[in-house]
Amino acid sequence: MHQGPSNGMIGRVLPDPTNGPGHIFLDANMSVNIGDKPQADFSNPIALMMDCHRRIERFLQALRAVASNAKEGTLDQRHRTALDAALHYFVLAGPRHNQDEEASLFPALSALSIPEVAAMRKRLAQVAQEHADAQMLHQRIEALGRAWLDTGAITQEEWDEFGRLVDQLLAIYTPHIALEEREIFPLAARVLDSQVIAEIGRQMRARRNI
Ligand SMILES: [Fe+2]
Ligand SMILES: [Fe+2]
Numbered sequence: 677m678h679q680g681p682s683n684g685m686i687g688r689v690l691p692d693p694t695n696g697p698g699h700i701f702l703d704a705n706m707s708v709n710i711g712d713k714p715q716a717d718f719s720n721p722i723a724l725m726m727d728c729h730r731r732i733e734r735f736l737q738a739l740r741a742v743a744s745n746a747k748e749g750t751l752d753q754r755h756r757t758a759l760d761a762a763l764h765y766f767v768l769a770g771p772r773h774n775q776d777e778e779a780s781l782f783p784a785l786s787a788l789s790i791p792e793v794a795a796m797r798k799r800l801a802q803v804a805q806e807h808a809d810a811q812m813l814h815q816r817i818e819a820l821g822r823a824w825l826d827t828g829a830i831t832q833e834e835w836d837e838f839g840r841l842v843d844q845l846l847a848i849y850t851p852h853i854a855l856e857e858r859e860i861f862p863l864a865a866r867v868l869d870s871q872v873i874a875e876i877g878r879q880m881r882a883r884r885n886i
Pocket of ligand 1: 774777852856
């Protein structure tokens with residue numbers, strides 16, 4: 677067992693009305709910046725989904741940084757804050773983002789009988805499968821990461837596994853986000869009418885109980 681500090685305070689996470697545990701961003705040094713970027717609002721749900729992607733990327737980088745930099749499994753205060761914020765994000769906000777896509781955006785697209793949507797059907801099924809694949813990895817990362825935070829220690833094997841899981845997540849999310857932003861979202865913006873877009877925004881808001 678690698679022993680780490682067990683009494684470090686976990687960084688406080690502020691409520692975020694749009695999508696998650698807080699306007700918490702982690703830069704390359706894992707410092708936490710609060711409220712540093714104006715968010716899109718529910719009247720522009722596709723832009724909001726892209727904001728979510730930026731948060732997913734930042735919290736993935738935070739996990740990667742923890743996996744790389746926590747020397748011999750020891751969590752210092754910055755690592756604790758970054759790990760806690762990232763785990764929190766992927767438990768609460770990550771699944772909501774997937775629902776925004778799978779339960780709101782993709783059905784709205786699929787309801788259209790047009791060739792562009794028919795051509796995208798395989799890709800919509802692919803990204804839904806990737807959500808499920810990523811979720812399995814998140815569950816294991818959550819278990820490993822929470823135990824690490826709770827005990828301040830992690831075995832070498834678990835630390836190695838943690839790093840491998842983060843790399844697998846990155847391998848899923850990087851092309852996944854690119855596909856959504858380069859093909860699916862632009863198609864949605866082109867073919868969905870404004871009332872449907874507004875309804876997606878309302879569903880996203882309701883999903884967050886706002
Ligand atoms: Fe997605
Ligand atoms: Fe997405």
